[in-house]
Amino acid sequence: MVPLLLSILFSLEPVRNVRAFDTPDDGGGSITVTWEIPESDTFITRIEIFRMEGSTEATPELVGYFLRPQTQFVDNTVEDGIPYYYFVRIRSDSVFVDSKITTTPAISKAQWFSGRRLPALIILVIYFGFLMFYIFKAKTGGSLFIRKIAGLEAIDEAVGRSTEMGRPILYILGLGFISDIPTVASLAILKRVSKKAAEYEAEVIVPCFDPIVMVAAQETVKEGYLEAGRPDLYNEGQVFYLTSDQFGYAAGVDGIMLRQRPGAVFLQGLFFAESLILAETGHSIGAIQISGTTAVTQLPFFIAATDYTLIGEEMYAASAYLSKDPLALGTIKGEDIAKMVLVVLILIGTLMETLGIHWLSNFFALF
Structure with missing residues (x-):
């Protein structure tokens, strides 16, 4: 031992x-x-x-x-x-x-900047550069091409058709709350619909699922009528609270469709299992329907049963598209270019990985 x-x-x-x-x-x-x-x-x-x-x-x-x-x-x-x-x-x-x-x-001491996050900083600077360039271009009067969104282009047609038929316009905000982004985006579309309805002296009916959304919708419709110069046509009762029960709300809205028989139905917001019920009822009364949601599982039903559908981010772009605000348009254009750059990088990275070149994937692995 x-x-x-x-x-x-x-x-x-x-x-x-x-x-x-x-x-x-x-x-x-x-x-x-x-x-x-x-x-x-x-x-x-x-x-x-x-x-x-x-x-x-x-x-x-x-x-x-x-x-x-x-x-x-x-x-x-x-x-x-x-x-x-x-x-x-x-x-x-x-x-x-x-x-x-x-x-x-x-x-030991804390560092002001982490070198491991340098790739994220580079991407952020490039993204911010695109945003600022297009915002500046929009503010200085430069033309920005934004592709036409059929569902938004058809708003005037839908409101005009409903007016010619002497029927009201039904606007459905879905089951979202005021904290949900699709609901906020839907309110922006509601403002445009209300303004156009006021110009044509048409009635807008807005049944709401949530009381807070109802208050926001009332103010939105009122603002639309004011911008059209017809505040006298605004009736607070046309925007009302229905119920906070999912299928109770669907049944109530279906009843409004069958009784009032609106000429145009807008389904814009957050929808779930009731989406097809609403869309099919609107189709059965012969109304022109414009739908939009970010719920991927409900998009197929809207595409099949409605005339026009805003898919995903098209809803978020609606406010800028309708208002033509330079700041908003520049932001959307900058985001689109940044997304295009990312798609190109993905394609290049896929090709490089296939050829056994790994420096691009190693760069993004630092995130």
């Missing part, structure tokens, strides 16, 4: 080049310790990392250990601004040997 211990003692060498430094690209509270394992590591059974706070004369504190050879340890229990010293102990059962204590104190 004694000869074995002596052989272990003489063959056990301390680790070399122990370094302790502030962990880069972090928010502070972390120090990284590195070292080099000796070549004769056969007898190593445990590696222990000790820390001394303030000076090399302080009492060593065990802060971590490994049961197999390692060359790096991250100490996440330090405080920023305090100097720390480290040494590494390697053990072989009861025999151990210590490395030299680090001569330079390691002080």
